Amino acid sequence: MIDVSYNNIKSGLVKLICEELKTLLDRLPKEEGAETSAIKVGFVTYNKILHFYNVKSALAQPQMMVVSDVAEMFVPLLDGFLVNFQESRAVINNLLEQIPDMFADTNESETVFSPIIQAGVEALKAAECSGKLFIFQSSIPTAEAPGKLKNRDDLKLVGTEKEKTLFQPQRGVYEQLTKDCVAQGCCVDLFLFPNQFVDIATMGDVPSHTSGSIYKYSNFQVEVNGQQFLSDLRRDVEKSIGFDAIMRVRTGTGFRATDFFGAIYMNNTTDVEMAAVDCDKAVTVEFKHDDTLSEESGAVMQCALLYTTIGGQRRLRIHNLSLNCSSQLSELYKSCETDALINFFAKSAYRAMLTQPLKTVREILVNQTAHMLACYRKNCASLSAASQICEQYLREIGLLCT
Numbered sequence: 001m002i003d004v005s006y007n008n009i010k011s012g013l014v015k016l017i018c019e020e021l022k023t024l025l026d027r028l029p030k031e032e033g034a035e036t037s038a039i040k041v042g043f044v045t046y047n048k049i050l051h052f053y054n055v056k057s058a059l060a061q062p063q064m065m066v067v068s069d070v071a072e073m074f075v076p077l078l079d080g081f082l083v084n085f086q087e088s089r090a091v092i093n094n095l096l097e098q099i100p101d102m103f104a105d106t107n108e109s110e111t112v113f114s115p116i117i118q119a120g121v122e123a124l125k126a127a128e129c130s131g132k133l134f135i136f137q138s139s140i141p142t143a144e145a146p147g148k149l150k151n152r153d154d155l156k157l158v159g160t161e162k163e164k165t166l167f168q169p170q171r172g173v174y175e176q177l178t179k180d181c182v183a184q185g186c187c188v189d190l191f192l193f194p195n196q197f198v199d200i201a202t203m204g205d206v207p208s209h210t211s212g213s214i215y216k217y218s219n220f221q222v223e224v225n226g227q228q229f230l231s232d233l234r235r236d237v238e239k240s241i242g243f244d245a246i247m248r249v250r251t252g253t254g255f256r257a258t259d260f261f262g263a264i265y266m267n268n269t270t271d272v273e274m275a276a277v278d279c280d281k282a283v284t285v286e287f288k289h290d291d292t293l294s295e296e297s298g299a300v301m302q303c304a305l306l307y308t309t310i311g312g313q314r315r316l317r318i319h320n321l322s323l324n325c326s327s328q329l330s331e332l333y334k335s336c337e338t339d340a341l342i343n344f345f346a347k348s349a350y351r352a353m354l355t356q357p358l359k360t361v362r363e364i365l366v367n368q369t370a371h372m373l374a375c376y377r378k379n380c381a382s383l384s385a386a387s388q389i390c391e392q393y394l395r396e397i398g399l400l401c402t
Contacts, residue, residue, distance in 0.1 A: 001116050001135040004103040005047040008138045012222040013193055014103065017136060018096040020230055025085045025092070029240045031311040038311045040082040041092070042123060045099060046116055047108040048143035053095055056080035057088040062095040070115040070145040075123045082127050111139055114147025114173050117188060117206060121180050130185030130243035130308055132212075132276060134236070137190060140198045147173045153197040160357070167353050169205035181210045182265040185244030185308065187276035188212040189236055191229070193220040209265045210275040211245075239278050242315075245307035247272040247283065252300040255289035261347035277307055284344050293325040330380040345369075 008014050028037035045051045050070065054063040054077055065076040075081065085092060113135075120133040140149050149170065157163050181188060188207045192198055192215065204214045215232050217225045248270055249257045260266060261284040265273045272283060293299055303319045326332060345365060352361045 001120065001133055002043070002045045002099070003047065003111055003136055003138045004045045004051075004099070004106065005111050005138050006106055006109045007195060008136070008193065009100070009103055009106055011193065011220050013136070013138075013220060015100040016222055016226060016230070017233075018099050020233065022093055022096055024234060024237055027234075027238050028085065029238060029310055031309060034311070036084075036086050039085075040127070040129075041085050042082045043092075043095060044116065044119060045103070046112060047106070048110045048112055048145070050112075050115065050119060052076055052081060052119075054080035055083055055088045055091045055095055057083065057091060059091050062091050062098070067119075070112050070143075073115045073118040073122060075119060075126055078126050081123060109139075110143040111137065111141050112143045112145040112147070113137060113141035113149075113203060114177060115145050117177055117181065117186075118146075120188075121177075121184050121186050124184050124186050129312070130187075130275070132187040132189065132241070132243075134233075135188065135190050136193070137203070138193050139195070140203070147177075149199045149202060151197050152199065159359075163357055164354060167201050169202040170199070174202060174205050178206050178209045178265065181206060182273050182275050185275050186210065187241075187243070190214050191233070192216045195219055208263050211263045211277060211281055212275075213263075213280070239280065240310075241276055241278040242307035242309055243276050245274040245277045245305055247274065247303065247305045249285055250302045250304070251287070252297075254291040254293045255287050255299060257285050257301075258288045259286040260284070261286070261344070261351065274307075277305070282343060284340075284347050286344070286348075295325045295327065298325050299323045329375070333376055333380050 002008075002014060002017060004014055025041060028039045028041075030037040030039075043053045043055065045053075048070070049066060049068045050073075052065045052067065052075065054065065056079065059080070063080075067074065067076055083092075116135060117133065120131070124131045140151065141147055142149070152166070154166070157166055180186075187210050189212045190204060190207045192200070192203070194216070195218075198216075200214065200216065206212070207214050213236065215229070217229055220229070249272075251257060260272050262272075263274075263281060264283060265275075267273060274281070274283075287301075289299075300320070300322045302321070305317045306314070307317070308314055324331075345368070349361050349365055352364065
């Protein structure tokens with residue numbers, strides 16, 4: 001999904017993307033042991049209207065189909081839109097050569113956003129498969145279309161009780177779009193190249209709930225930011241991925257999973273739904289114990305993940321874990337994992353920002369880390385080498401959280 005509005009053409013981004021895709025599509029992820037990837041690819045360019053491309057291998061030239069009615073989005077073709085890259089290589093390369101020239105003289109600066117995602121969902125529905133959208137967007141969507149956004153960057157709210165509203169996404173169209181994406185197994189990755197304010201809180205809401213990623217390159221220049229962008233894009237395209245995943249965490253008696261954090265969607269309190277899952281995604285689970293845990297039997301838990309491979313196979317991956325329990329605080333602190341704690345604090349703080357002022361969120365983080373350090377100092381501090389190492393880890397947590 002390539003934004004071909006004036007800013008992206010002028011900066012050279014569109015040409016850079018097209019040149020890179022000619023070789024990058026050869027490195028699409030594939031099943032272990034397979035010679036070629038089973039993933040199919042399709043192309044859409046857009047500004048305030050959408051251009052779909054027929055790249056069927058039997059064609060001598062790619063064919064463009066324009067959809068100008070963005071209020072009622074549909075995919076104008078089925079056969080020839082999603083194709084195997086190896087089979088349609090010549091037609092696709094031809095298209096990638098033509099796109100920068102086709103829009104070289106454009107003066108259109110307005111763009112849409114919601115209709116692009118809806119088009120991707122509709123295409124996957126028609127193909128009866130899951131998938132991933134790569135969207136290269138230059139600006140906030142201001143064209144008359146569903147999901148149109150306004151500049152709401154009000155500096156007067158910074159430091160006030162209403163500051164939290166700046167981080168809250170605008171719901172409506174985007175809330176329904178998130179549900180549609182998750183139901184279809186459609187992951188959304190968003191690459192942003194803004195020269196001015198862009199409403200990431202709203203535009204990033206769909207990626208944040210479909211196991212997607214958000215990349216932002218302010219005032220993009222090919223010479224300055226080009227290599228970083230290409231590095232991010234290559235990793236994003238090449239990494240192994242699963243689709244349409246559902247995860248459930250089960251525990252033994254005495255404790256239970258109470259909260260989940262990550263780029264996930266939850267329709268109930270137990271099932272963690274992910275449009276896609278890959279090596280760069282972490283789901284953080286918060287546990288609470290309602291009863292005394294036995295030091296003899298320990299604490300047992302199971303994480304079950306049902307997902308679809310890129311080859312279309314439905315698979316189940318199960319992790320069983322048994323942890324020791326101890327009544328000694330010193331044993332607890334020795335086993336603490338700094339990275340896991342930071343991950344939890346960061347995600348819980350991000351969620352709290354949506355409902356509480358930043359000052360309050362900051363105070364909560366400081367108080368939590370101060371309490372951890374004070375408890376350690378009171379109950380566990382000693383001159384032993386192991387104790388000093390543990391204390392160093394805790395100090396790192398305190399520095400990162402403050």
